[in-house]
Amino acid sequence: MARVGLTPERLTEAGAELADEVGFDEVTVSALARRFDVKVASLYSHVKNSQDLRTRIALLALAELADRAADALAGRAGKDALAALANVYRDYAREHPGRWAAAQLRLDPQTAAASAGVRHAQMTRALLRGYDLTEPDQTHAVRLLGSVFHGYVSLELGGGFSHSAPGTDVTWARIIDALDTLLRNWPSPPTDPRG
Amino acid sequence: MARVGLTPERLTEAGAELADEVGFDEVTVSALARRFDVKVASLYSHVKNSQDLRTRIALLALAELADRAADALAGRAGKDALAALANVYRDYAREHPGRWAAAQLRLDPQTAAASAGVRHAQMTRALLRGYDLTEPDQTHAVRLLGSVFHGYVSLELGGGFSHSAPGTDVTWARIIDALDTLLRNWPSPPTDPRG
DNA sequence: GCACTTGCCTAATAGCTTTAGGCAAGTGGG
DNA sequence: CCCACTTGCCTAAAGCTATTAGGCAAGTGC
Numbered sequence: 001m002a003r004v005g006l007t008p009e010r011l012t013e014a015g016a017e018l019a020d021e022v023g024f025d026e027v028t029v030s031a032l033a034r035r036f037d038v039k040v041a042s043l044y045s046h047v048k049n050s051q052d053l054r055t056r057i058a059l060l061a062l063a064e065l066a067d068r069a070a071d072a073l074a075g076r077a078g079k080d081a082l083a084a085l086a087n088v089y090r091d092y093a094r095e096h097p098g099r100w101a102a103a104q105l106r107l108d109p110q111t112a113a114a115s116a117g118v119r120h121a122q123m124t125r126a127l128l129r130g131y132d133l134t135e136p137d138q139t140h141a142v143r144l145l146g147s148v149f150h151g152y153v154s155l156e157l158g159g160g161f162s163h164s165a166p167g168t169d170v171t172w173a174r175i176i177d178a179l180d181t182l183l184r185n186w187p188s189p190p191t192d193p194r195g
Numbered sequence: 196m197a198r199v200g201l202t203p204e205r206l207t208e209a210g211a212e213l214a215d216e217v218g219f220d221e222v223t224v225s226a227l228a229r230r231f232d233v234k235v236a237s238l239y240s241h242v243k244n245s246q247d248l249r250t251r252i253a254l255l256a257l258a259e260l261a262d263r264a265a266d267a268l269a270g271r272a273g274k275d276a277l278a279a280l281a282n283v284y285r286d287y288a289r290e291h292p293g294r295w296a297a298a299q300l301r302l303d304p305q306t307a308a309a310s311a312g313v314r315h316a317q318m319t320r321a322l323l324r325g326y327d328l329t330e331p332d333q334t335h336a337v338r339l340l341g342s343v344f345h346g347y348v349s350l351e352l353g354g355g356f357s358h359s360a361p362g363t364d365v366t367w368a369r370i371i372d373a374l375d376t377l378l379r380n381w382p383s384p385p386t387d388p389r390g
Numbered sequence: 391g392c393a394c395t396t397g398c399c400t401a402a403t404a405g406c407t408t409t410a411g412g413c414a415a416g417t418g419g420g
Numbered sequence: 421c422c423c424a425c426t427t428g429c430c431t432a433a434a435g436c437t438a439t440t441a442g443g444c445a446a447g448t449g450c
Contacts, residue, residue, distance in 0.1 A: 003427090003429070004428090006428080028405095028406065031406095038429070038430090039431080040406080041407095041410095041429080041431080041432095042430070044407090044409080045427085045428065045429080050406085050407065050408090106353050109354070109357075140373075143356055144343070144347075144370050146346070147370070148339070148346055151341070151345040151346020152339075154346070154349070155342055159304070160341070166334060168338075174384065175338070177384070178381065185376070197446090198396090198398070223436095225436075225438080233399090236398080236438095236440080237398045239438090244438075391450100392449100393448100394448080395447085396446085396447080398443105398446095399443080400441105400443080401442090403439085404439085405436105405437085407434100407437105408436105409432105409433090410431105410433090411430100411431090413431100414428090414429090415426105415427085415429095416427080416428095417424100418423100
């Protein structure tokens, strides 16, 4: 009958929209087929299986996020860049909760290495050029920033902070302040007290 | 026939073990029934449904984690306490990845308020007594610590740090150093530059 | 030892996943 | 123009999970 024009790309994009609407966990081959008004089996010519679909959505989200991050970092340095990058993650998660959830999907090492995930690490590293850190402290700092961004955004989105005053916007600003301070005064490894 | 002696508690405990073995996402009423060598429908006299089972596992994990945290904090203060609490989360996640995943489950506000989750916040707050923070900075700091612990442990467990040197143990130690430094030198809110 | 409760069972419905095979809508060469 | 070919969506079917309704037998209390 009428051909709808399914492609892996259109399925991935629609899957991402669906994720934002109903949650990434509810993204199912069946639901996606319904959205295109097409029989379920038809999708299997375009994506290998359910896992494949979910992985494609995750890769889409990672790439979108990396694009936004690159954009935000352009022409900024220091605390300005730090805040901009931090807000990219937080804003993306709030605008696109389903895609954010997708971006947290555990990818197999192969896929992860070929994903935009590596760009994220590179950009965080680039950001740290505005601070005076040398290896291996730079790597430690990259991991710390990744942890804070991921952790805060996940907890806030999950409602973990919703019960109490003060509002989360204030906390977020103060955390960025704190990270900036910390990066400008990164502590040297404590000397071994036995020495 | 032979009665196996199912109870909500035994199901929850077995579900937690199953989660650690095969992952929280694979914890299913069917799999649990197989584990007890019992028909699937039999479980529905003890747990309301699949969601109920998962919630019970989450509550178990939160409680276990809070118990460990309370134990670790007893008799410690300052950086010692900070490191101890941090390690409780990290070690628990590595020993019990499925339960850790369960503990991340989004609970509805009612359930969350009655869960051990509130003990976690209280203990983090208690920990901060060793540092010189007053409200609202204390709340900001609680949220920062929660974010770092949750974020770091999730990323490490998901393999996010596995590609690169230095090892994650070193980074973890340095992050705890950094947090300690930060809490001892918590920056005041920057004065409004327009003022 | 009998009535009663409770626990696990059978049976049935419904949804999601995935594979195999079919037919018709587009596409390119003669 | 049309015929062969490819490709896209369809029907059919099997397997797994979730959930509910109703039954029977194993334990419990008098």
